[in-house]
Amino acid sequence: MAGSRPTSKDVAKRAGVSHTAVSFVFNGRAEGNLSPATQERIRAAAAELGYRPDAVARGLRRRRTAVIGLVTDHIASSPFAGELLTGAMETAWAAEHLVLTVDSGGDPVKEAAAVDALLDRRVDGILYAAMSPYRVALPDGLGDTPTVLANCLPAGDDRAAVLPDDRAGGATATRALLDAGHRRIAVVGGIDDIATAERLAGHRDALAAAGVAEGPVRHAGGDLSDGYAAALHLLSGPDRPTGVTCYNDRVATGVLQAAARLGLSVPGDLSVVGFDDQRMLSEHTAPPLTTVALPHRAMGEAAVGLLLAAVTGSTAPPPVVRRLECPLVVRGSVGPAPR
Amino acid sequence: MAGSRPTSKDVAKRAGVSHTAVSFVFNGRAEGNLSPATQERIRAAAAELGYRPDAVARGLRRRRTAVIGLVTDHIASSPFAGELLTGAMETAWAAEHLVLTVDSGGDPVKEAAAVDALLDRRVDGILYAAMSPYRVALPDGLGDTPTVLANCLPAGDDRAAVLPDDRAGGATATRALLDAGHRRIAVVGGIDDIATAERLAGHRDALAAAGVAEGPVRHAGGDLSDGYAAALHLLSGPDRPTGVTCYNDRVATGVLQAAARLGLSVPGDLSVVGFDDQRMLSEHTAPPLTTVALPHRAMGEAAVGLLLAAVTGSTAPPPVVRRLECPLVVRGSVGPAPR
């Protein structure tokens, strides 16, 4: 007896009406069809029994499950995925939707199987999140299921996508240094990467807007040791820069260590700006890192927002790329230019 | 035409049989009921149409959705949650189940609503994961839905739970130092916490087993600065310890910084063992941290394993607490005892 949920029929019996009447009450069709007294009786009966409509049966009939599917290539490896997932879950929740997540681990076969499994469950839309912003071939079979990509681009430009605005972010990083009075600004780290190119372009945008000449650029890789090595070189030469923007926080941490090694104080002698806001790192360096945050949470929110709009409007999301702002997180590694 | 999935009726029509026959094929009831020739015709028709049974309709009839619900209090804040989620998703996937996740953000009201939303979707079981291992009052209403707690304990001992074996983990940390020949071993960090007490007990277990006298214990808190301060004190006194086990990796990082400040080399003069394996930290300290890992992924796997067993056996998971091993992750911060 404890095990079985009450159905709309139970409620109907208790209120002395048909189950149709119960359905009306729970779907806003009561007004004009059911007398206020009857509505009240039904509501009371439902409350007493603790009735809640069965979402599975409802999904079958309505052909909407109020569930959106999320397939990603690496959820555990980075806190970013967690942020994106949180953003997605929260906007979904606000619209009374839930999120069904599958991690493909980057395996295309599993990825296709994951999409199939989600479609079998009749999810209302699919959010496809990648960890690296490359172009991505979606498994086919999703047909006209509303689909939005997050942090990656569709192979053909036929799907909606949500991405960080790397170019503007690059400009933001550099502007943080310019605003503090720096004029000799270097760029350290980076790989053969769309993001690297975009951020560098943003860097140049900011320099140009301020009428400042370009400094040295060292695309040395994306790891702590890369930042360390490049900075050691860069900072021991003549005419050393007073500010450095980095490809990411790992590289920036390497730069901080190199500065410490060379006896340069940060931010006294040198200012450093990171990228990504990898908080486990950026909050714990000495000094804590001023950095440009990737909008992972916002991407999750925006992507689900697009999906929900498509679902309620029963139209595919417009296949445009939306770029989201990368906000500056001010901590302690930027100070006024020395001298 | 592209938009609508084929149903079992479409397959039936194409194969010239009833939809019941199709259902038989997809549920292992074909043998003995359908001639091999008919089976083959059905299979062929299904393949040509790309038919896959609708999981929503199937869930309604079978009263099993092949979805398990996961409610957690903080998914984004730590990489641990991601690990747990990954473990859960993987074992679920291996059994052809998916995971429906809700983050309550620690709000008990939302938590209850989340459980209701999951039950509405008729999830086959619920995995309740917390970030801190305190006792937890489950929202009622889950009745006899199979439920397993991960990383926390039920308020009454009426539910199954999966936890790290903190005591054994504490012993593992200390044993790593004992095995390297250390005899003066300190404990740094910790809060008023079950985990702290358990790990300390394990520490003493290991010392007792090796017949080594207890060293200083500083329950100084759980942050980097706490570790730094405590270690500065501890290491500058006379008769300083040669090995330290820490409450967590943040504390351990503080200890490393204190050692550097005092001119002690790690692991030459001092060996340090962390706890948690917070990789973003432990992999990037100098030297990289030898630490005891919390079995988050294993907890996710074990919890879902228990749930699946309960679901297929249609019996509640036995309300016992299962403690999972915390493995030692060897990196570079432990060396032979000096002298």
Place this chain on the structure above:
DNA sequence: GTCGGTGGCTAACTCGTGTTAGGCATCGGA
């Protein structure tokens, strides 16, 4: 020739809801 059994298949019901067409009063007006 009838009876019982068996292999091969389907009609008809079920799960719990949403939805459409229509029934049955009652009421006002001619």
Place this chain on the structure above:
DNA sequence: TCCGATGCCTAACACGAGTTAGCCACCGAC
């Protein structure tokens, strides 16, 4: 008195499967 309109409600079907009971033809045995 009869007619149409209106207010209130329900019967019956649909969604897409899984499941039970049973039909029908064929076979062998008596």
